Structures are given as structure tokens and as C-alpha cells.
Amino acid sequence: MMRTTRRFVGLALVGTLGLGGCAGHTRATTRDARATEARLAEHSEEQEHPAPEQEQAERESFARRAIEALRASGETRDIHYDAGGFLLQLGGKDGSTVFLSNFFDEYLATAPEQRDEVFARLTRVRAMPALPETLAEARPNLLPVVRGRAFFEQLPLSIAWKPLSGFLGVGLAFDGPDTLRYLGPDELARWGVSFDQALGMAMENLRPRSTEPLEQLAPGTCESPWEDNYAASRLLLEEVVRRCQVKGTPVVLVPHRDLLLITGSEDEDGLHQVATRALQAVMAPRALDGRAMRLTPEGWVPFMPERLNNAWADFRKLELFSRARDYAEQTEHLEKLYREKGVDLFVAAYTPYQDEHGRSLSYAVWLKGVDAILPRTEVIFFMDPALGPEALPVGIARWEEVARAAGQLLAPVEGLYPERYRVKGFPSEEQLARWQNDPGDLLDEDGP
Structure with a gap:
């Protein structure tokens, strides 16, 4: 990015x-x-x-340091740097892909004396978790992944996903010890399962990992306590969203993969509070999307407060x-x-x-x-x-x-x-x- x-x-x-x-x-x-x-x-x-020339040079310098860190960690496969996709391809066609954008953002946001930690985290994701041969073996590790729709649309790999509320998307991941692996149509076909079937299994796996109470920012306004890369995915679990007793219908924002914000459509103070929180979160590494959604009987739909609402200006900034x-x-x-x-x-x-x-x-x-x-x-x-x-x-x-x-x-x-x-x-x-x-x-x- x-x-x-x-x-x-x-x-x-x-x-x-x-x-x-x-x-x-x-x-x-x-x-x-x-x-x-x-x-x-x-x-x-x-x-x-x-x-642009300076930023490109910074990205290339970061990629070189990433390659050096991977080699120092014991990586022996060929490493190809794709400048356009800002990624490293490890090995051949069936090798691993390391996307550099989030790590680069973290690198820029980290104090110079702590930047080695960014490369240490990067080396831990070099080996994608191996996928089991059967659905029965894979099923316990399936989890839903909510990301911005643009992420799925522009990803240079074949990933199984579907749109959510127009500007988000829902994909599937195999959750490994150090990193997750996005699943594509080929894996699902090999296991003999449809996307919707696998998504249902993934949501059932997420439920027991979502029992902690929400953190209350104010009466009727809550945020998620989880920092496991799946906080945004909890918006798929209606029972989690409804733990927050809101005024009106539930409104959520997922400005970051580790942040789910919930308030009510008729709570002006709550809307202002979640918008302020979201404005900070969308500027952080691994951000998702700043736009809001409202829960309806048909599912999540885009939401914008009334123009006279004091939160409207911040929601407008998030949208733009x-x-x-x-x-x-x-x-x-x-x-x-x-x-x-x-x-x-x-x-x-x-x-x-x-x-x-x-x-x-x-x-x-x-x-x-x-x-x-x-x-x-x-x-x-x-x-x-x-x-x-x-x-x-x-x-x-x-x-x-x-x-x-x-x-x-x-x-x-x-x-x-x-x-x-x-x-x-x-x-x-x-x-x-x-x-x-x-x-x-x-x-x-x-x-x-």
C-alpha cells in the first residue's frame, strides 16, 4: 500500500x-x-x-533487507522480488508468498531501534502452513477472514471470497501457528466443499474463540477485545454484535483487522465516539476500511448518519x-x-x-x-x-x-x-x- x-x-x-x-x-x-x-x-x-522515486527506493531497500533477513533465518529457496505487487515469491509456482505492504507500514511506524523486530516477524511467515489432504483434517483450522473488497479484487493470487456490504469481502483462511493461509477454489474443490459450506464451518470455529465480553466505551458503544487478526471477522457473528445493547439498530465499523466497533444508529454520541476511534485506526498498519455498516434483516448494508448529526463530518472523512x-x-x-x-x-x-x-x-x-x-x-x-x-x-x-x-x-x-x-x-x-x-x-x- x-x-x-x-x-x-x-x-x-x-x-x-x-x-x-x-x-x-x-x-x-x-x-x-x-x-x-x-x-x-x-x-x-x-x-x-x-x-515517488524516493518512496520506490525506500520500498526496494526494505525488500532487500527482508531478503537478507529471510536468508539469515535459513531460507534456501529462490527469492523473487515483485516490485509491482510489493511481494516476495519464495520458491517456484507452489512456493510461498510474503506480502510486504503491511510489514513496510509497520517498519515506517516503528522506532529505528525496534525495526529489527519487524523483520523477525516477517521471517516467521515465510513458511505457509501445509494444507491437509482431507476436509476432516482441515476443518478445525478453518476461519473466516474479513478484509477490504479491494484487497481481494487486486490480490495477484486466486482466493475464494464473496462481497460483504459493497466495500468489504469475506474470505477463508487455514489458521497456522505463525500465519494464516488464504484458501482458493482449488483447495475447496479438492476437499469437495463449497465456499458457503466452508464459511459455515469457519464461523462455527470462530464462535468458541469469541466468548470474551465486549469492552464498553460508553453505554451502548463497544469495541472488541481480541487481537488475533480476526476481530473484524466477528461482525459475521450476530450474537457477538448484539452483546452491545445499542440505541436503534447496530452499526459497526472495522477500521482494522484487530478492531470491531459497535454502536447504535440512533446514538449520536456513540456514533461520534466510534468515528473518532476509527479515524485513528485506519491510519495504522494492517488497516481495513473506515466505512460503516448497519444491520438489517437482509444483512449488513452501508450506513451514513444524517447530515445534521454531529458525527456526520467524521463519517464523511472516513468515507472519502x-x-x-x-x-x-x-x-x-x-x-x-x-x-x-x-x-x-x-x-x-x-x-x-x-x-x-x-x-x-x-x-x-x-x-x-x-x-x-x-x-x-x-x-x-x-x-x-x-x-x-x-x-x-x-x-x-x-x-x-x-x-x-x-x-x-x-x-x-x-x-x-x-x-x-x-x-x-x-x-x-x-x-x-x-x-x-x-x-x-x-x-x-x-x-x-
Whole structure:
């Protein structure tokens, strides 16, 4: 995961900045388009963000140290570093995979004198637990795994999973002494069991490990006591969630794999408290997702407080941050894929924006003459590079309005999460003339 996804970003209003231009369908077009996005947004972060080249160098340095630690621990197999996936492949096709992102995040968050402990933990996961030949042998070690949907969608391995509430996913793991092993369709087929059958077995295994009482943050607001990598998975156990006596219907957040937060849909103070806790947790290594869910008879559905609720602003931050992180990881994945295929297609960024009053929106930049795929944002800025580097946007509009008036210019890209759209040309002068908006007029205060 890129370090940029660990911070909230505040952006200055468009219209006060100069804009760079780009032209032609060449490799330089993609570079210039990214530069235009950067010029459009003035980033205000808690600390200075390193240049992409510097961050890449830090990641490569970390990978080298990880390989050295593995060798020192006795690893003798071939080790291949996949920079795009930020992982180490140990051995051949049937070897082990060590994903480096979480360890790298922990490394950055750890004091220098304690960083050797990160590499010590990394070496303990080099050997995936061996899978039994039969379901009867495997069954006691099956456990459900809740992760962000983007994790499953972009994982370079075949993993058995299903969506949960739109932005999460549920997978299956074989729980070993030092690490867990995600299960794929091949393992389930070999054991002669369906995904839903195996998930039921996994949930039955999780129940006896979930008997501890919840920790009460306030009356009607609770958090999980478990730190075993499966705290988030307990949202699948309704009886655990209902141990928290809430006002209204249960609302949960799983901002971290070791944190399940529970409150009620009608508890304004509780909602504010869990949102504050979640804002901290999503910035930590091994974070999941900051968006909330509400329990209904049909299962978990996305939840957002009413706009007048004093917790709304924090829930809005969590939503924007989570979407931005998913899109940032997808952008990295797609750019690598297109480079490998020799495709010159610009993967436009999803950019969160917040003004000095806390009002917010998300936007993407649609550049005339650039072949691109756009993220699904709330607002689109239309740019014409031919007008020069100091030109302002030629149009600014909400996504819904663009879809109604020029929907034929946006084609959904099948099979992508989060969703993206391939641009087909550029709006007409007549259409752009309707979209001469001030960015401040489109902030969420006046939006849907």
C-alpha cells in the first residue's frame, strides 16, 4: 500500500492554481496528465510526502533487507522480488508468498531501534502452513477472514471470497501457528466443499474463540477485545454484535483487522465516539476500511448518519479516505498492468477535497484529447490543455449531471472495483457552457 493512502489530504480550491498542458497520444501524455492533476491540487499534509522515486527506493531497500533477513533465518529457496505487487515469491509456482505492504507500514511506524523486530516477524511467515489432504483434517483450522473488497479484487493470487456490504469481502483462511493461509477454489474443490459450506464451518470455529465480553466505551458503544487478526471477522457473528445493547439498530465499523466497533444508529454520541476511534485506526498498519455498516434483516448494508448529526463530518472523512485509498491502490495496479501490456491509457486519480469549513467532495480531472479511465467521483473538472498552462477548467459539474447530459461519453469498464469509466471524446462547447460553476457551489453542503 502506498504511503499516501495513510493520510487525509486537504486541497485548495481550484481556480487559484496554474495548470500544466499535455497533447497527443504518446507515453508523455500520461506523464503530463498526471502532472496536470498534481498542479490542480495543492496538497496540505501532516508531513511532507516523499517523491515517488524516493518512496520506490525506500520500498526496494526494505525488500532487500527482508531478503537478507529471510536468508539469515535459513531460507534456501529462490527469492523473487515483485516490485509491482510489493511481494516476495519464495520458491517456484507452489512456493510461498510474503506480502510486504503491511510489514513496510509497520517498519515506517516503528522506532529505528525496534525495526529489527519487524523483520523477525516477517521471517516467521515465510513458511505457509501445509494444507491437509482431507476436509476432516482441515476443518478445525478453518476461519473466516474479513478484509477490504479491494484487497481481494487486486490480490495477484486466486482466493475464494464473496462481497460483504459493497466495500468489504469475506474470505477463508487455514489458521497456522505463525500465519494464516488464504484458501482458493482449488483447495475447496479438492476437499469437495463449497465456499458457503466452508464459511459455515469457519464461523462455527470462530464462535468458541469469541466468548470474551465486549469492552464498553460508553453505554451502548463497544469495541472488541481480541487481537488475533480476526476481530473484524466477528461482525459475521450476530450474537457477538448484539452483546452491545445499542440505541436503534447496530452499526459497526472495522477500521482494522484487530478492531470491531459497535454502536447504535440512533446514538449520536456513540456514533461520534466510534468515528473518532476509527479515524485513528485506519491510519495504522494492517488497516481495513473506515466505512460503516448497519444491520438489517437482509444483512449488513452501508450506513451514513444524517447530515445534521454531529458525527456526520467524521463519517464523511472516513468515507472519502477509504475510497481514496482503494482508488490509489487500484491506480498503482492498473498502471503496472498497462505498462506491461504496452497500453497508453491514463488512469485518472480520485482526489478528496475539503475546504476550511470542513465541507468536502471528491473529484476527477477529464482532459481533452487524453485517452483515460475515470474513477467514479462526485465532481468532474474538465480541462483543455490546448488553452495553455495557466488556463482554468473549461467546465465543472457533478457526476450525475454529466451522466444525464453526456452519458454516452462515459463507458463503464467491466470487472473493476472500485468502478471506473472509459472516456469517449469530450463534452461539446454547448454542454461545457452549462458547467461554468464555481467549485465552492458544488460542495457536499449543497449536494445530495
